[in-house]
Amino acid sequence: MRECLITTKGLSREEIVEVLDHAEKIEKDPASYYGSQSGKIIGLLFYEPSTRTRMSFETAIKRLGGDTISMGSVENSSVVKGETLADTIRVVAGYVDAIVLRHPKEGAARMASEFIDIPLINAGDGAGQHPTQTLLDLYTIRKSAKLDGLNIGVMGDLKYGRTVHSLAHSITKFDSQLNFISPEGLQLPDNVKYDLERSGAEIYEHTDLDEILDTLDILYVTRIQRERFPDEEEYQKVSGKYRISKKTLENAPKHLKIMHPLPRVDEISPEIDRTEHAIYIEQAHNGLVVRMALLDLMLKS
């Protein structure tokens, strides 16, 4: 396993499968991995608030027998004194066996990794990459179907959604088709589209879910954020079109699975939760075994 996980772009299909396979083994027999990283300490550097990513990393290393230290909130740390990330990361690297970093600026993880020689995991950098979310998404997709030969729809705010960009990049490594469904103005950015096309992906863009719903195996829903719109009325009008309810799914294939990185606001109606389609809670749970797998592999090497 490589030393650092910065982006999914650089991960090969084999490397992705290695993590997913390891996660599968851990899920089948978690007890045999308890204590496998006993004595190891992970530094959690979260410059931005996070609930599930942070908690699942913390749980993951503790399940493996290790522990965490963290700098606490940014307001109470050396960051307010104006310390650079480059300095903070070098200091912390001297205390711990690996670092998990979330930072509001794009490219922060890549830069941080250049300053240290212990493993670093990017837990989200601004609107950039969030590779562990992608790995757990891929794990979830593989568990509910497989990874090749699927028709995958990705819907919502595709312009700013970092989970979407990361996911799209790695799906291109498998033989699945990608459909992007978003309102005008929130489509996939050109640079992301360019990179995807260059890696051989065929991209289909739609503004209306109904155009392709009956062909989909997986529908990945993301939130459309209020702040992207100039006024409330416009937001309501647009976001309403991209909300999933039982009615929206009338023509959906029975086997269609709906995913969401969470937290959701109202883009998936709670009435969907009890249907066979919903796998988003399980998806969040998968974050734990995937992060256990990743830490286990990285700390071993």
Add this chain to the structure above:
Amino acid sequence: MTDKELHINKIENGTVIDHIKAGQGLNVLSLLGIEGSDGESVSVIMNFGSSTVGSKDIVKVQNRELSQDELDVLSLISPNVTINIISDYEVSSKHRVQRPEYVVGVLNCPNRNCITNGKEPIDSKFDVKDEVIGCEYCGTHIEDVTQHLA
């Protein structure tokens, strides 16, 4: 002395950058980080008539031999420039520029939220291997490099 003689005055030692795409002379200086504050004598000739490329710009830098790495950066804005290294009024060597794989500290990332646009102790780095120029840190693409010279 006629105007023409004034334009093509020879330099004793230094670098002459010839066949610059017309209008890019000042950007060449900017790319090379030559501001004139180091005391070197610099001439910029713009929109000069040339039989081979029509109109062109020429930059002459006295007493400074620019390295190939420094000069290769020019390929981003004017791939056909020719470099003449001058010593004792004669051309001692002639080079062309080659497009590098990466340029470091030459361009600014247009993404204001990129880690390179802040107080961190790092230079910008762009992958310039392909037509499309992308930030190594945040992936943002640059269309027109002259708009983003550092």
